[in-house]
Amino acid sequence: MDYVNIIIPFVGGLGMFIYGMQIMAQGLENAAGNKMKSLLEVLTKNKLMGVLLGAAITAVIQSSSATTVMVVGFVNAGIMNLSQAMGVIMGANVGTTVTGWLVSSVEWAEFLSPSKLAPIAVMLGVVIMLIGKRRSSKEIASIIVGFGLLFIGITTMSSAVAPLQDSESFRNIFVTLGSSPILGILAGALVTAVIQSSSASVGILQSLAAAGLVPFSAAIYIIMGQNIGTCVTAMLSSMGAKKNAKTAALMHLLFNIIGTVIFSVIAIIYFEVLNPSAGTGVITQTEISMVHTAFNIGTTVLLFPMSNWIIRLAKKIGRVEEAEQDKSKVLLDDRILETPVIALQSTVKEVARMGRIVEDSLDVARNVLFTKSHDDIQFLKDEESTVDRLSAGITAYSIKLSSLQISEREHQDVAHLLQMVSDIERISDYCENISEFAETLYEKKVTFSDIGKEQLEEMLDVCIDSYKYALRAFVEGSREMALKVIEKETKADDLEITLRSRHIKRLTNNQCNTEAGIVFLDTLVCLERISDHARNIAEEVLEQIA
Incomplete structure (x- = not known):
């Protein structure tokens, strides 16, 4: 098998997918304008408002990593306390599921077929960009072009890996990941940590699923690992920050690890004891979106009542106590510039x-x-x-x-x-x-x-x-x-x-x-x-x- 002709288009498609996602996110962010600005007004509200805020921001900028990095910046600057940060972090995990649904829409919405819609979207966006004079026109053009590039990228990745359907050794890799929860979680965490985007990581998984390569059980464990891998960006961002900011990043890691452990135990019991045959079936792109969303929402609902305990645990591990803010310190952080x-x-x-x-x-x-x-x-x-x-x-x-x-x-x-x-x-x-x-x-x-x-x-x-x-x-x-x-x-x-x-x-x-x-x-x-x-x-x- 000619792996060079598989890897090069796949990497190119991944680059186009990530670039399209960034362009679309930037357009959405700019179009949100005053609404995005007013989101800060709810930071002083309760933790539930923080969850909604985290979900909203992440849905717009399409990166839970970026949202969490921003939270680390807020905590480091003293704008946000750890309790408020916990709510936003939980919401960020929910908001990041939006990209997966965009990708899987090709299965449940025929008119969104990438081969038909993506080139039209890119061309339409470019035309608007060229003839539009108003700022709003440029923003709409960015959203449309990004949308088109995202779909072209996912199509390119799916087409590139299609020949692997005939590769018994490649199929065996995913069978192994499905039968070994630890390996599946590690694989998901490693890929996400390397590319530093859980949305892109889910996109890769969906492109493999489109080629019929991913067993259901393997996808479950990989998705859980992806949530852990996305914590790497925030952990790296917290280096050199105050202890409180490091604790915020640690809270994100603990939240995802605890959620992964709980749902991994449930998945193991289901696939190994209750219904072993369910894990061997091939998963679809839409099912990946459903699992990703159910896992993130389920983890948030389950751990929301325990959020104060997670904060205390993170503070104990980080050996930090929230001190009174020095009013002469500028409450701004470079991370927020993202x-x-x-x-x-x-x-x-x-x-x-x-x-x-x-x-x-x-x-x-x-x-x-x-x-x-x-x-x-x-x-x-x-x-x-x-x-x-x-x-x-x-x-x-x-x-x-x-x-x-x-x-x-x-x-x-x-x-x-x-x-x-x-x-x-x-x-x-x-x-x-x-x-x-x-x-x-x-x-x-x-x-x-x-x-x-x-x-x-x-x-x-x-x-x-x-x-x-x-x-x-x-x-x-x-x-x-x-x-x-x-x-x-x-x-x-x-x-x-x-x-x-x-x-x-x-x-x-x-x-x-x-x-x-x-x-x-x-x-x-x-x-x-x-x-x-x-x-x-x-x-x-x-x-x-x-």
Whole structure:
């Protein structure tokens, strides 16, 4: 038998299958757009929501490995705790069954015959890609082309292995895998670990099944092994990460191993004791999809009540305890960049978190000039250091994000975020300046006059409110809030001129302490600039939602 003419087309078909799957997944991911972005909103919900989230993301990006790698990134960044991660991991196993059903559809949907539909799909997608001008057209074209290439790939693989139907030795290999559960599981795990995609591994199995080469029992054990092999990607990804992230990858491995052990015992009892003849029959592509889906859903349903126990076991093996998150640590991870739309939404959330830290600083700065509290002065200095670290980390991450293959709109969103980060960081600097002014007042044992204090409180209220409206405008995407910022900033400009003029008259008439008066004027400058930066943020929001 000419194995060269079998292996080369088979490998080429596998490459086309994987490439088509990636193109289709990218198109689906881009088309999902805002829906994908909003998925992060449910991360704080219960574990069942996590399962649904994991299934949804994996169904879109068509890779449980990529989803789990992303989960490792979330845990490493501190965005997700281990309980939330467990739910997403379980859901990822369910979502990965979608590709298998696409492949097997050629058996239960005649009109999806690859020989007829795949070339048409590729040609249609290319035409749309060439003539379509809108972004949505390009995304639809990617989905259609990827769909066609996926089917051409699976057809090429099936055709390549067809001559093996006459090979007694090749058939004996699968008979051996079917009669030896451990060998079958190891074979599935090894192939999946090498190509790092359970969807592609299932596709290979289905192409062999189409040639009538795979016994039912062998397929069962290989599928179980594939679920273990897909854990390799996440385990490799967790290398160099924090213990919590390594524990998330370990949870994925334990979940699949426990599920495999349970269902392998059931399969052995059925094939060896209850119905030995059932394992010798040849399995079809559709039956592989059914087994794959039943195994993954069954494992999730069975182990869902035991998920907390799996988390505890993984933590015990990994010797980890979840610690309180350091708020100065940037909650972003390079692993999340595998899915740019979610990485962008994570960046938005991190900018909002940075913004809330500065909001807290402004609340303290509102009174520190009058109380001259040492604790408040130190708090503002510490918070400024925290914001500096966040600003540097978010900026570096945003630059990495902008270098990826993202849409023009997403490039613009990243540019807006970078500008907002700069403005928020500058406002934090002014909060530190105010703390230094308070320190000066304390050291020189001076204070503002009653009228000076009253006027400064008025300016503080206007400028701090302008920032709070700006932050709300950013978080909520609110045009109304952004317009309020512009209104407040205009008022702050006028107020700064008025109060400066009045204060200079008081200084001229010796109605206030000179040293306190200098601090008063410097504070007016800081507050007016805070309102300027708040307006900058509002204008970025208005451009974004235009």
